[in-house]
Amino acid sequence: MAQTSTSPAVGRSLDVLTYLAGRPGPVPGSAIVRDLDLPRSSTYHLLQVLIDRGFVVHYPEERTYALGVAAFEIGSAYLRHGPLEHRGRPLVRRLATTLSETAHLGILHGSETLYLLKEQPAEGIPVTLVTDVGVRLPASLTATGRSILAHLSPAQVRALFPDDASLVLRTTSGPARRTDLVTLLRSERRQGWSEEDGMVTAGLRSVAACAFDHTGHPVAAFSVTWRADRARSSYEAVVAGVRSAARDLTTALSGVAPAGWF
Helix, strand or coil: CCCCCCHHHHHHHHHHHHHHHCCCCCEEHHHHHHHHCCCHHHHHHHHHHHHHCCCEEEECCCCEEEECHHHHHHHHHHHHCCHHHHHHHHHHHHHHHHHCCEEEEEEEECCEEEEEEEECCCCCCCCCCCCCCCCEEECCCCHHHHHHHCCCCHHHHHHHCCCHHHCCCCCCCCCCCHHHHHHHHHHHHHHCCEEEECCCCCCEEEEEEEEECCCCCEEEEEEEEEECCCCCCCHHHHHHHHHHHHHHHHHHCCCCCCCCCC
């Protein structure tokens, strides 16, 4: 097959993305030029195109570059086509059985939470939820979404929620300002799980914890939802359950969690 004039640019783009994926943090543009042996001018032009498409993030104050949200979304898309659902299903089922509450596995899809799996407890009256498989909800409101957002870089969070207008509310609860969201994410990252009380549906509570892939990126989260006035398991048991499931999925994916995370 004859090589088109755009093929070298495509190859260089993939080389840059692969290079950034293998780095532990943001890197200077000069390092990309040197390590990949690329022309300086065309490399910076290429980086700008990747920035415009969301695949690369530029930190101007540090003059460094890192993977952007679009690259993260492609990785998540690959995982949800098989490994996540296959490995996550028995863990979601275990949560629902052990805690006698509704359990989910969800991922981040842009600024929304996308639910991949859902299991209802075998006993008792199931809680009526809007979070069915395939449903998308604002990630800023769901425990599932925020547990993943809490492990993205500040630049990635800014890209997803650039201003207050990008945040929506379903009830009277939830972060209505970007600064509120950032503060909440920082707090939930420190404690190791996310929670929401009435932000999606009044009277319902959820707790979630995320799993990580081999690069250390958060790829999915387990959540458990229950009626605030009729919990079948203790809050502590729910937290322990979702964190245990997140740890097991991370291990199954050969993932790397933050030091001491589990």
